[in-house]
Amino acid sequence: MCGIAGWVDFGRDLSAERGTVRAMTETMACRGPDDSGLWIDGPVALGHRRLAVIDPEGGRQPMVDAGVAITFCGEVYNFRELRARLIGHGHRFTTRSDTEVVLRAYRQWGAAMAARLNGMYAMGIWDAGRRELLLLRDRMGVKPLYYYPLPDGVLFGSEPKAILANPRARRRLDADGLYEILDMVKTPERTVFTGMAEVRPGQLVRVGRAGISKDRYWRLTAREHHDDLPTTISTVREILADTVDRQLVADVPVCTLLSGGLDSSSVTALAARALAGPVRSFSVDFAGERFEADAVRGESDAPFVRDVVDHVGADHTEVLLDSDGLTDERVRAAVLRAADIPPAYWGDMWPSLYLLFRAVRERSTVALSGEAADELFGGYRWFRNPAAIAAATFPWLTSGSARYFGGASLLDPGLVAGLDIPGRRAEAYRAALAEAPVLPGESADERRMREITYLNLTRFLQTLLDRKDRMSMATGLEVRVPFCDHRLVEYVFNVPWRMKSFDGREKSLLRAAVADLLPLSVRERRKTPYPATQSPAYERALCDELGKLVVNGDAPVLPLLDMAKAQQVIDRPTRAVSLPYDRGGLELALWLNRWLESYQVTIDL
Template sequence: MNFDQGVHDERDLLSRMTETMACRGPDASGTWTDVHVALGHRRLSVIDIEGGRQPMAAEEGGRSLACLTYSGEVYNFRELRKELISRGHRFRTRSDTEVVLRGHLEWGEGLVDRLNGMFAYAVWDAVHQELLLVRDRMGIKPLYYFPLDDGVVFGSEPKAILPHPNVPRRIGEDGLREVLEMVKTPGQAVFSGMSEVRPGEIVRVRRGGLTRRTYWALEAREHGDDLDTTIATVRSLLEDVVDRQLVADVPLCSLLSGGLDSSAITALAAKGLGDTPVRSFSVDFADHGTGFRGDSIHGSPDAPFARDLVRHVGAEHSEVILNSGELADPGLRAAVVRATDLPPTYWGDMWPSLYLLFQEIRKESTVALSGESADEVFGGYPWFHTPEAVNASTFPWLASPTKALFDGQGLFEPSLLDKLDMRAFLRDSYSQAVSEAPVLPGESPLERRMRQLTYVNLTRFNQALLDRKDRMSMAVGLEVRVPFCDHRLVDYVYSVPWSMKTFDGKEKSLLRAAVADLLPDSVVKRVKSPYPTTQDPGYELALRGEMARVLEDPGSPVVPLLDTAAVRTLLESPLGDTSRKYERMGLETVLGLNSWLVSYSVALDL
């Protein structure tokens, strides 16, 4: 978008930028230009496959009123469509896209207060000569932008912005801090000068410049419902949320781990579909069934619990079995980097395993329902229930004993970490997050503290999870919906006192009570176990081999950042040394960073 010059001569650039999004939209492509703005779109067809093509423009008397490029789903589009028809609007399609476009013409930016869904969109308002960039309340769908002196460049992912000649491929100290630490600062895009539209935010671009407005944020309210009413309200909300998210004109399924969260969504979907069996998928690793070793984080394998749920609800289920040797493949790592536009550092082998899982699911389904975010909403993570983490003066997932899971800094040069002052970065980031948290006057110190931790998890940890989910799924053309991120549910549960959220002394007490009648007893009683990781020592052996090759290559851009002595010590240590259990996270961090620096030609400003 350029206010000082026309954009008609930029069609080739627009096409190149649009094509970078082919992974997110494999079904159709389109562009639209006006005097000052050029919009491109790649479409994943889910609702009204023929009619929902984009960019979508509204005209009157041969004059353009507005044009929209939109990603995601609005789940209450049918109700909004009826209301807009009653106000005189005429529709050419059955799509939710046209509802958003017509809704903007009717309500302007006030439309966002009416939308229920996951979405990121840009609308050029030709009447008011302004561009609006809008992101959903929970940040389920991504949206990035790079301000220019005379306008803005934007896209669903950085890869759509980077082809522009005025956008540098550089990263400074702030960006590297984000890469190396398990902290996702709202609005931070890692690339220098680039920003991400924050969840619940509208960015307005006019000739006079760029402004931002938060249209939604969590609020702390007095909770007047008793326990039985609260449980019933959670159940009612969940049923409505899942029913809305079952709407699709393409094959739909659920992601099933056998844990409480995914089992609840799968059971509710089965209930909502009636006589049509719900399709479900789970993931496991070869030999996990016989060779699984429980630890303090992963207490039990998923497969037995997933099978119990499948039998209980009559799902049509598939188990995707991954070969651990594939996870360390450099080609797969390169695909993950292309999908994220960033180095896949923390999370380790979860990045490639999710990519492979979604790739398999996409062969049979286009839309999947996920149990993501229930732990943030209902308080399910171990660090909600470990005093050491609850009372820590940092992000709870970075407090012992879970810190090792997200610490990939052990192989970097200490002087680099000192220069970046990672401790100060963490301290400032955490202080900023806690200061934002809305609390209630007069609540007890424990209630205040748990409300703060819930806010920090929802706005920091959850954002990293949602980003990982979105990039790995959309990279293969799969849309993943997140019922637990419905803003009505999140808003209601946030105001519920912690004592009520843990009324029976267990994690996620409210959720467990709300859906217990839909689940087998084994799932109801199962203790939280996170997404599985491979326990195959061959995976780390492959990582070590690749690390050795990187170290020997004088052109490897990551090597100057490393403590090479520490790297060599690790490579020479016995494989499977339990005292070095989590040091493979360091290998994954280094290899991911090196792959990114190479493939994206990123310059470091340090």
């Protein structure tokens, strides 16, 4: 895992810009703490920060061979098979790295090699013969990749900060960007920063003298599912087991993230079977807090984590957090620096993830996570809420769920009205629905559930993958996501909903596929989200911070706020239990202020 950056300018020799390219690359030192590299040749400059996971000695980058140069972030899990095939084509390898496999795969098959890769990745490839830069991102968008078109070329990087380190990139926020912050919908290719774009999952972006062109090498498609239920269950198990086995390959310590839920427990149990020794696992909880069930979380994770640890014999570590850590100035500064945007939903989860990953990194370099199972197998409540299913919008933003993702409650009503969030959301929904694949002859109910799944995989999951990538890479930890394996996604996406929910429960298909691996308590557990602090001290600290901003009077966020509502929040009495979905507006106001101060963004609304 790494951070990549680059600059192409067809009208210049970039040799004199080494300092600028180095500055772009060094913004991502946390993503790659083990090594750095620069390569400049005429109009192209590539930068790389390396987290050494495969072949620490031989995988240095940028890597160059026969007029092709690559800066690569991520992992290719089928690199051994590809390597053998390429040797059959006459290629000779000098390293054991997957980077060299990708480089030689490009030399053999050109951009068509993308369809042969299994993994999570983002890369920039310069082809001197074609005088062309190729930007390429994995199918599910696990690894990020951004670019900023210039009059005669492009800037690109794993994170916006790499691009913003170049003085040719402007730091501006317009209405489109503010909407991206406020609404819990990931619009493909759009970013918060005006003029900056994101390579879409499964997309190729070519940059040549004639300009920029884009193409999709992968997208979800609809096809008939012919397997019966027992075969479907066994196929899911087979693919998932193979995926976990592949993703355990590393030359550094590997672990799993364990919440005691079905998804992470499945990954942990499969990892335990594949490893010769005990699997190392980590969970998170809050010290000194007495858990109280609420509308979102019905039970604590801790008892279920213990059941899994005992069942599979894991070498387990519980990471305990507290309010002081979540509000620590250094922690919140690190979170914002990693995110590049103000967190607008459940803002305490960002620092808690960061602190969890920082603790994990002390013992492991790679972690396997259960992310994406809910979107793929139908784990969220809105998959079973008739009103959400029937609504002509994103199901997680219907009345039953929208409160959990609200962040605009303290913003000036006139500002919010001017953004026309309902109109923008409706437009985004129509665009997403128009993309959703259709299977001829499918019943109306099955078609709708296919649409709901598509919306979750392409518009909701991306926000979670972004958060996990930024918080993990800020600590130099590589997080792998087995449920994002494209073979599993393609297969399960086309399983009829009646089969996915055959026993009337959430994630019926996954539950059946891993039933023999898990303790009964976990097999029967209902979906529970990532834990959030319920400490009133945390909320009080946020209110105090907002109060100081109001008293000082010069905070950049103040002109954007409804000051009467802000004062009400500041003055409200301390509550016995703090609920994350009631803190959304407060969290956003504070993160937005930090962002405006730190990033010196010009607002064009």
